[in-house]
Amino acid sequence: MAPDAKLAKLLAHIAACHTATLPGRRRPLTAGPHLIGYVLPDFAARLGQVTPDVTVTDEAVTIAPAALPNLNAMARDTGIHFRHEDFDVRASLDGPVLATLDRGALPSFGVIGVGVHLNGLVHRADGAHLWVGKRARDKKLDPGKLDHLVAGGVPAGFSLVDTLIKEGEEEASLPPALTAQAREVARFAYNMERAEGLRRDIVVAYDLDLPADFIPNPADGEVEHFELWPLTRVYETLATTDDFKFNVALVLIDLLIRHGLIAGEAAERLREGQ
Numbered sequence: 001m002a003p004d005a006k007l008a009k010l011l012a013h014i015a016a017c018h019t020a021t022l023p024g025r026r027r028p029l030t031a032g033p034h035l036i037g038y039v040l041p042d043f044a045a046r047l048g049q050v051t052p053d054v055t056v057t058d059e060a061v062t063i064a065p066a067a068l069p070n071l072n073a074m075a076r077d078t079g080i081h082f083r084h085e086d087f088d089v090r091a092s093l094d095g096p097v098l099a100t101l102d103r104g105a106l107p108s109f110g111v112i113g114v115g116v117h118l119n120g121l122v123h124r125a126d127g128a129h130l131w132v133g134k135r136a137r138d139k140k141l142d143p144g145k146l147d148h149l150v151a152g153g154v155p156a157g158f159s160l161v162d163t164l165i166k167e168g169e170e171e172a173s174l175p176p177a178l179t180a181q182a183r184e185v186a187r188f189a190y191n192m193e194r195a196e197g198l199r200r201d202i203v204v205a206y207d208l209d210l211p212a213d214f215i216p217n218p219a220d221g222e223v224e225h226f227e228l229w230p231l232t233r234v235y236e237t238l239a240t241t242d243d244f245k246f247n248v249a250l251v252l253i254d255l256l257i258r259h260g261l262i263a264g265e266a267a268e269r270l271r272e273g274q
Contacts, residue, residue: 006239007266013238013249014273020191020198022110027058029109032065034091034098038110038198043078050077068099075105086156087113093187093202100156107197113153116164117251118182119207120149120172120216128231128259131216133171133223135245141196145245146237149208149216149226150174160184160204171223172216182206185258188250188274205251235261250274 026038039047039061048056051074053067063071071089076082083104088097089111106113120131131149135142152167154160164182168174185207192199216226229237235256237243244252253274257267 003266007269009239010249010253010262010266010270011273013244013246013253014270016246017188017190017192017250019193020200022191026110026198027056028060029063029111030060031063031068031098034095036063036089036091036098036109036111037200039108043108046078047074050074071099071101071109072105075102075109078108080105080108085153087111087153088156097156103153107194107199110198110200112200112202114160114202114204115151115153115247116160116167117148117203117205117248118150118164118168118179119185119205119251119255120210121207122210122212122214122228124212126230129228130231130234130255131172131210131226132229132234133216133218133226136222136224139222142245145248146243147223147245147248148251150179151248164206170219172226173219174216178210178214179208182208186251186254188247188254190247190250192246201247203247203251205254207255231256231259231261 022038026040027044028035029037029039044056044061047054053064055062081104082102085103086100087103087106089099089101090097093114101109101111122129133147133149135145135147137143150168150171152163154163165176165179168179183206184204186205188203190201218225234252238249238252253270256262
């Protein structure tokens with residue numbers, strides 16, 4: 001594939017994560033002074049029907065601050081299918097925790113979801129290599145897609161590093177002391193329309209240099225298997241296919257730029273797109 005076509009493919013990966021215009025058709029969801037999400041009119045109406053603590057107008061949907069502890073009950077009463085994993089509700093990544101909400105309800109409420117992704121790197125004489133996972137085919141979201149060595153959402157009450165260590169043990173049998181050496185390298189925010197609703201995600205990316213003799217083991221069944229790829233193969237696959245999970249592409253483009261596989265004007269255009 002020609003260089004221009006590869007750049008176009010990489011830019012398309014980025015654009016695919018930025019498909020939601022806010023507020024667009026949605027209405028801001030507020031609690032006191034905090035903007036916590038965006039909801040579609042039909043869902044706003046359902047919220048207004050299940051509780052008197054929600055006020056619905058044509059301009060906004062307002063939750064009484066005192067009712068925020070009942071957010072999961074509101075979501076359940078609207079008929080949302082729960083995933084039984086609570087996330088913290090914040091107006092921004094570094095803002096205070098205002099409530100908790102089941103992960104399955106985040107897209108309907110348009111609440112920010114925070115995740116961590118780990119670039120598991122092995123440095124060899126012939127260049128840098130990356131551990132790549134293949135998602136299990138029975139995963140509800142993005143089955144069979146290529147993924148990072150470790151990636152996962154940040155549950156309620158967990159820090160970014162705590163989540164990275166937990167996911168490292170569960171997904172790849174990474175020793176906690178080894179995962180703790182990971183370095184934060186980038187953050188990505190995007191608003192994306194998905195089948196499950198609005199994804200307002202913040203992805204925090206880490207690099208971890210792994211020993212050459214480390215072999216990851218998929219402990220929890222979320223990943224079918226892992227393969228160690230040279231970064232050149234990562235680049236070719238990313239620039240010519242849709243094999244990688246959508247948000248993994250953002251992290252990998254950044255990684256490839258930092259390692260010099262993408263440079264010059266192409267790197268600048270991709271940075272602007274992210």
